[in-house]
Amino acid sequence: MSSLPQFAAAGPAAAMSDSIATALVGPGYVSVDAALPAALTDALFVHFKSLADAELRRAGIGQLRDHRVNGFVRSDSIAWLNGDHAATRDYLDWMEQLRLALNRRLFLGLFDFECHYARYSEGTFYRKHYDAFRGRSNRVVSSVFYLNPAWAPADGGELLIYDAADQLLERVVPQYGRMVLFLSERFPHEVLPVHKPRYSIAGWFRINNSINNRIDPPR
Numbered sequence: 001m002s003s004l005p006q007f008a009a010a011g012p013a014a015a016m017s018d019s020i021a022t023a024l025v026g027p028g029y030v031s032v033d034a035a036l037p038a039a040l041t042d043a044l045f046v047h048f049k050s051l052a053d054a055e056l057r058r059a060g061i062g063q064l065r066d067h068r069v070n071g072f073v074r075s076d077s078i079a080w081l082n083g084d085h086a087a088t089r090d091y092l093d094w095m096e097q098l099r100l101a102l103n104r105r106l107f108l109g110l111f112d113f114e115c116h117y118a119r120y121s122e123g124t125f126y127r128k129h130y131d132a133f134r135g136r137s138n139r140v141v142s143s144v145f146y147l148n149p150a151w152a153p154a155d156g157g158e159l160l161i162y163d164a165a166d167q168l169l170e171r172v173v174p175q176y177g178r179m180v181l182f183l184s185e186r187f188p189h190e191v192l193p194v195h196k197p198r199y200s201i202a203g204w205f206r207i208n209n210s211i212n213n214r215i216d217p218p219r
């Protein structure tokens, strides 16, 4: 059996990188449907669903030295991707190509990318938050990739994106194959309570700053 990544050559097409880069400049967020090759999306879905409950743990908030589980803020369960499976390796490769493409277009100096699977069970949510606070985080661009076939409005779990004045900008249905990207410091956002299990991959492109020895995201 070959251990070569199946989709390694396929980062985002130039046109997709162009439109993502343009959108990040203004308005600062973008939603892309069918973002990945369909076979990779399907492979991620199958892999995520195959993870046992024991491999997913309750997510925490705060930074490394201040990490705590707080079910009032968020109640999803997560597993960090480390590329030990063909699907996760190919996803990390694809996002690496996107990282390079964004750096070429925007000179963002994005240094690395990390991400985790997130499963929101029935009744769970993620209250309004920023992924990064100015000067206190390495996160520059947030990404969320959704793995929910046939998500209906009645299933809840929309991602709501706000501006800094808390005006609602966008409601994103977590539809299968959709990827959302936004500037981490600019947009408060929340995940509404879900009425059936909701699957996604949340990730962050980061710069290589070490700020007061703080490292994020929390693990």
Ligand SMILES: O=C(O)CCC(=O)C(=O)O
Binding pocket: 118, 126, 131, 144, 158, 159, 174, 189, 190, 191, 200, 202
């Ligand atoms: O799943 C989503 O739509 C957003 C998740 C999120 O905001 C996060 O993990 O920081």
Ligand SMILES: [Fe+2]
Binding pocket: 129, 130, 131, 142, 189
């Ligand atoms: Fe977030």
